[in-house]
Each structure stands twice: as C-alpha cells, then as structure tokens.
Amino acid sequence: MDSYTDNKKNEFYIQWHFIDSCNLRCIHCYQNDYLFKEPDLNKLSLIFHKLDDALAKWKMGGFVSLTGGEPFLSPSSLFYVAELIENSPNFQNVAILSNGTLIDENIIKEIKRFKKITEIQISIDGPDAQIHESIRGKGTFLKTVETVRKLVSAGLKTSIMFTVHKKNMDYAEDMLYLAKELKVNSLTIERMTTMNEKEKNEFFINPYDLERVYKNLYEKSKVVFAESVTKLITSRPLWNLVDESAGGFCPVGLSSVCILHDGTVLPCRRLYLPLGNIIEEGLFKIWYGSKILWDIRNKKNPPDNSGVHPQSACSDINCSHFKRCGGCKAVSYYYHGNIHEKDPQCWLN
Amino acid sequence: MNVIKYKLLPQYILHDDGTEKYMLFDTNTGDIYKLNAVSYNILSFCSGEYTSDEIKNEILKMFDVPLDILSKDFNDIITKFLNENIIS
Numbered sequence: 001m002d003s004y005t006d007n008k009k010n011e012f013y014i015q016w017h018f019i020d021s022c023n024l025r026c027i028h029c030y031q032n033d034y035l036f037k038e039p040d041l042n043k044l045s046l047i048f049h050k051l052d053d054a055l056a057k058w059k060m061g062g063f064v065s066l067t068g069g070e071p072f073l074s075p076s077s078l079f080y081v082a083e084l085i086e087n088s089p090n091f092q093n094v095a096i097l098s099n100g101t102l103i104d105e106n107i108i109k110e111i112k113r114f115k116k117i118t119e120i121q122i123s124i125d126g127p128d129a130q131i132h133e134s135i136r137g138k139g140t141f142l143k144t145v146e147t148v149r150k151l152v153s154a155g156l157k158t159s160i161m162f163t164v165h166k167k168n169m170d171y172a173e174d175m176l177y178l179a180k181e182l183k184v185n186s187l188t189i190e191r192m193t194t195m196n197e198k199e200k201n202e203f204f205i206n207p208y209d210l211e212r213v214y215k216n217l218y219e220k221s222k223v224v225f226a227e228s229v230t231k232l233i234t235s236r237p238l239w240n241l242v243d244e245s246a247g248g249f250c251p252v253g254l255s256s257v258c259i260l261h262d263g264t265v266l267p268c269r270r271l272y273l274p275l276g277n278i279i280e281e282g283l284f285k286i287w288y289g290s291k292i293l294w295d296i297r298n299k300k301n302p303p304d305n306s307g308v309h310p311q312s313a314c315s316d317i318n319c320s321h322f323k324r325c326g327g328c329k330a331v332s333y334y335y336h337g338n339i340h341e342k343d344p345q346c347w348l349n
Numbered sequence: 350m351n352v353i354k355y356k357l358l359p360q361y362i363l364h365d366d367g368t369e370k371y372m373l374f375d376t377n378t379g380d381i382y383k384l385n386a387v388s389y390n391i392l393s394f395c396s397g398e399y400t401s402d403e404i405k406n407e408i409l410k411m412f413d414v415p416l417d418i419l420s421k422d423f424n425d426i427i428t429k430f431l432n433e434n435i436i437s
Contacts, residue, residue, distance in 0.1 A: 057379035281376075288374035288381075289362045298366065 011092070012060040013256035014051060015269055018044055018081055019068040020261045024099050026125070026136045028165055028192050028203060030269060031069070039077040039261055046279045047263055048084045054283040055090035060255075062090055065121075067097035069261070075107060082114050095119040097161070099136065100144035108154045119157045121188070122148050127174035135168065148182045158184045159233070165192040165203035169213050176217065176224040176232070188233040189217060191345060193270040193330045200335070207347035210238070218242045237314075238346060240324040249326045253296035257287070267296060270330035271339070296329060296339060313342035321348070355404075355427065355436045356397035363392055373435070387412060388426050395436050401427070 021036040022029075055062045064085060071078045078096070085091045093116055100122035111117050122144060126132035129141035136144075151158040160182070162168075162175045172189065179187035191210070194200040205213070218239075221232040240247025250268075258266040263279035265286050266272060275293060276286040287293065299315030313319075314327030327343030335344040357363070362374040363384075371389035373382040384392070390411060394404040405423055409416065430436045 054379060284374065284379045285360075285362070285376035288364065288376060294364070294366075 010060050010255065011063050012055060012058065013251060014062060014064045015067065015097075015256070015258045016047070016051075016064055016081070017067055017069065017258070017260050017269065018047075019071060019074050019077060021073050022069040022099070023073055023101060024070065024137050024140065026099075026123075027167075028125075028135060028163060028199075030193070030195070030272070036073070039074055041077065041080055043261075043263060043279060044077065044081055045084065047259060048081065048088075050278045050283050051259070052084075052088050052090050054287070055088075057284075060090075061092040062088075063093045063095075064091060065095045065097050070099055070102060071096055072098055072102035072107060075110070079110060079114075082117060086114050086116050091116060093118045095121055097121045097123070099123050099140070100147040101140055103147045103151070105150065108150060108156070111156065112154065119159060119185075120151050121159045121161050122151070123161045123163065124148075124175070124178070125163055126168050127171050127178045131168055131171050145178075145182065148184060152183050158182075159186040159188060160184050161188050161190060163190050163192050164205065164213065165194075166205050166209075167203060169205055169209060172213050172217055173220055176221055179230050180224055180228050183228075184230055186231045186233045187221075189214075190236065191238075191328065191331065193328070193334060195272070195334045204335075205345065207345050210345050211241070211347040214239065214242050218246070237325045237328050237343065240321045241346070241348060244321075244324070247321070247324045249324060250328060252329055253293045257283070267293060268330055270328075271333055273333075299340075313340065314346070315340070319348070351401040353401050354397055354399060355395040355401070355430075357392055357395045357436055358434065361435055363389065365389060387422065391423065391426055392430070392436070395430075 019039050020031070022031065051062065066078060066081060082094060085094055094114070096117060098120065111120065124132060124144055125135040132141040132144070133139070148158060148160070160175070160179050162172065164172055175187060191205070192203050194204045217232065218234065225232060234246040235248040237247060237250055252268045252271065256268070258269045259278055260266065263277045265275045265278050267275065273292050275290040278286065314325065314332065316322060327346060329339040331345060332341045332343050333339045360375055360377045362376060364372045364374065369386065371384040371386060373384055373392065387408065390408055391404060394407055401423070405419055408419060408423070427436070
C-alpha cells in the first residue's frame, strides 16, 4: 500500500450558490424556489472550511464563482464569504456571477477592496431591452447595461454571459456589438440546459441551428472584436467543432463541483443530481464515494444486459473531437436520461 | 481454525476503476492510497462477515498462489492495515 500524493499545483473550480433568493424571475432559470431567505452565515462558514481543507489537502488552487440566486441581494453575506476566501492561501480567484441589477457605486467600491475578486460576470440575454426583458423582466436592460458600464469604468474585469436558446439565438450576433460597445473583457455564450419536455419544446436549439449560430458568432467575432479589448470565450464543449483550437473538455467530476446555499453538492448546477451535503459529510466522502461522480469520470456507459460497458458516444476515441469536447453531460442527461449519450446538440453525424 | 473477523473502518472507501487501479480513500483526511490487487481484494472482504480463513480461501480462488505464501502475505497485509487503523 503506497500513500498517493499529487504535487501538481492545479486549479479546482467551485461554483458556489451561497444564496438561493433572487430579485428576478428569468424564464429560463434552473431554480424553483425564489423566496428571500437571508443566508445562514454559520452554514457558509462551515462550507468554506470544508472547501478550504480539501483544497489544502489536494494542493490545488481554488477558483470560486460566487453566485445565487442573486449574490448582491445580500451584499453582507457575499462580502462575508469573500473575506474568508481573501484570507485563505488555498483560494486563488473569485468571480461573482450576477444579473447586474443591484450593483451601485458603493458595492463597486467594496468589491475593489478584495484582491481575489478578479472578475464580475453579468448576464445579458439580448442585445436590446425588448429581447433581454422578454427573458429577464421589465426594466432590467438599462439597469444592467448601466451596471456593466460602471464596472468597466471602475477598472474591474467584466464579462457578459449570454445564455443562448431558441428565443434569443437570432440575436446572438448582435451581442458581439453590444459587448464591444460596452468594452467588456469577454463575452461568453452558454447553451441553456433544457430540463423537461416543456422547456425542450420552448427553448431547445436543434444541432443544425446551433452550428449556424456558433459558426457565425465565431467568424463575426474575429471582425467585430478586432482591435477590441473584448474576447469571445469558447472554452465549452462543441466550440471545438467550429475550430479545433477552441473548446474544452468539461471539468465536471474531475476538477469542479457545485455547492448550493444549504451545502448540497451537485456535479454541476445544470445537472441536478445531489451527491450529498458538504456540511454533514465533508467534500472527501462525496468526492471519493459518489457513484454518480465515478460514473461521470468513467467514460463508459453502464453495463448492458450482457455485462458489456459500451463506450460513451461523446467520449468515443473514434470521435475526432474527443480530447477537447466530450459534450455537455447535463444536456445529454436531460435529453436522453443518460449522461453518457451523445450531446443532442452536436451537429456531427 | 482462525475465526477473527476484520472490518474496514467506516471512513474508508475502496475503489476499483476497472482498469486494475485500486485505491483506498480516507474520507476524514483526504489521504489516498494505491493498493495492489491482493490488498484490494483482502480489504474488500473486510466487512466484518468473513473470518481470516474464509478471506484466504476467497483470495486463493482469485490468484494462483501457494497457501503458505498467501498466509504470510495475508498476515503482513492485515498487520499493516491494523497498525494504520484502517481495519479493526
């Protein structure tokens, strides 16, 4: 028996939904419960210490996205967590993911106090008020855009998240111009994960439309963002189909985890398969003991009746994009009921 | 006849990833141990239900090894696991 140590200084990503409440009711949101509940600071502290212990043991640098709900609905809780992180040698960077409707000058001043808060990501779901507000609610567009301007002029690294689905995909190209005009550092395009039949009918983009949208965005971004500070972020699965140098294998189960406000651990916010509770069980027990996580890491389907483990469609070494794609497990899960099935939005035959 | 029964302590998780890589995880400390196939299989039977002789019989069915060699290895492995507080 040999003790096993890995001395590589890698990054571990944590998406921490430290607050459940939100001031908006976006039509594509993953959340069911919006009632305002002030986060329990004791619970947040316990979660932080479990994460801190795990990062120290693994000798990995933590990169945390603090989100909700809407994180700025409780700035005191947000900055309480940020303070804990700021003072830990095991956490490297913090991003805050927000809808941008509650950030004022005082908040920006407070954010700037933290060296480890390195990015603010604001969700914008359309290039104008009509599209954005049809998704995020009346009166949100100007408020959000104004926030982005303030963040940029304060010198904070700012990015826009555009969640693309059937209702806004035709406006994706216009998002490039908005991002450029706002002088944000990056524009990230993320597919919506449709989680049931109703959402699928309403929002799911078929693979051939997605191919058109992605290819158009990729090509146009070279022109629109030329000599601009703004970059198009293409590190997620399927972008590799557009350009072999783009895309990236999803880190779910390998170097990332999602924590909800009450300590529930998920592989990813889009993949609602609770693995346990970090407060009650700690991260080690969940990370090493979860059958779901081992199944995600194991690039094979569960055994069929003959006991054979067929290889996952999106982990198939015969797929030329295997190393830098792998598909989105959540999209596959909700579409096929199986994380190992082919990403239903992949346009390759 | 040896009737001692061993049990893996509850904080430990055994894992076989199907590619002949055997691991033991300590969920209290996060320590990870690499195991060989014999150690892994011995620990797999440390559920508190099997006696030492029963475990050795099961291992003999799995590996082509003479009983005297297995008995020595078994004792060494069990002693190590007991000393490390991995089994009781």
